[in-house]
Amino acid sequence: MKSLMSNQRNQQMNLSKSLSIKLALFLIFVFSSFSFIPEGLITDHSGVLPKDYKKKLEIQLSEVAKNGGPEIAIVFIDSLEGNTIEKFAFDLFNEFKIGQRESNNGLLILTALKERKIRIEVGYGLEGALNDAKVGRIIKNQLAPHFAKKEYCLGLNKALNTIYQELKVNPSKKIGIKEEKNDFIIFMVLFVFILLLSRFKNRVIHPNRHVFTSNDQNRSQGFSGFGGGSSGGGGASGSF
Numbered sequence: 001m002k003s004l005m006s007n008q009r010n011q012q013m014n015l016s017k018s019l020s021i022k023l024a025l026f027l028i029f030v031f032s033s034f035s036f037i038p039e040g041l042i043t044d045h046s047g048v049l050p051k052d053y054k055k056k057l058e059i060q061l062s063e064v065a066k067n068g069g070p071e072i073a074i075v076f077i078d079s080l081e082g083n084t085i086e087k088f089a090f091d092l093f094n095e096f097k098i099g100q101r102e103s104n105n106g107l108l109i110l111t112a113l114k115e116r117k118i119r120i121e122v123g124y125g126l127e128g129a130l131n132d133a134k135v136g137r138i139i140k141n142q143l144a145p146h147f148a149k150k151e152y153c154l155g156l157n158k159a160l161n162t163i164y165q166e167l168k169v170n171p172s173k174k175i176g177i178k179e180e181k182n183d184f185i186i187f188m189v190l191f192v193f194i195l196l197l198s199r200f201k202n203r204v205i206h207p208n209r210h211v212f213t214s215n216d217q218n219r220s221q222g223f224s225g226f227g228g229g230s231s232g233g234g235g236a237s238g239s240f
Helices: 002-032 051-066 085-096 132-148 152-166 177-198 209-220
Strands: 042-044 071-077 106-112 117-122 234-239
Touching: 042 051, 051 071, 051 152, 071 085, 071 152, 085 106, 085 117, 085 234, 106 132, 106 152, 117 132, 132 152, 132 234
Parallel strands: 042 071, 071 106
Antiparallel strands: 106 117, 117 234
8 A cells, every 4th residue: 555655656756857847948948939129219139239339229220210211120149040041030020029010110130240130120111111132132242241241330231221212211310330430530630638737737538438438327327128029021131
């Protein structure tokens, strides 16, 4: 009798362990599928975009979306980790619902650096103006040539300008490479000027302190999420 009860307990313990293992594996699978968290309209996990450029471009993209234009998300990742770029882009687009729910005007530019792949995923509402052929040409003629030279900012600027033209969008704040260089020159002149002034004062001036504080405040504001759009798989892919 005792032997029978002992066997039953062992079976129950084994069953409990088996269920626990299966539950743990299931939870790992579920949570791993949601491990990709967007940083905002621009997610640069690889750190290829200068912070100043990223900040300016994100402001432009946000204003375009607020004024009735497309909601554009730009994502750089290190690797697809065995996925195709088409599947990764489709899942990412629909999981985070890029674009507005009513108009489905979302657009995703995804770049996988290890595989040297680019994908532009288009929401349902943009497929007429940005068909697969047009999107393919944007990748081939603008993104790929510059990305191959690691000119990511220039490639994005040219691609976005073409997208804006096709959708008849005129952003109020245009971002160019020249503008970035001019800002850098102005910053350096001011920086040198402040250093010279510090020689004639008893206290030391730290011009960069406010910059770091400002950036930290911007990051603390968080990202409110996308508008509820979806994609049926329209778009194009390419290599660089």
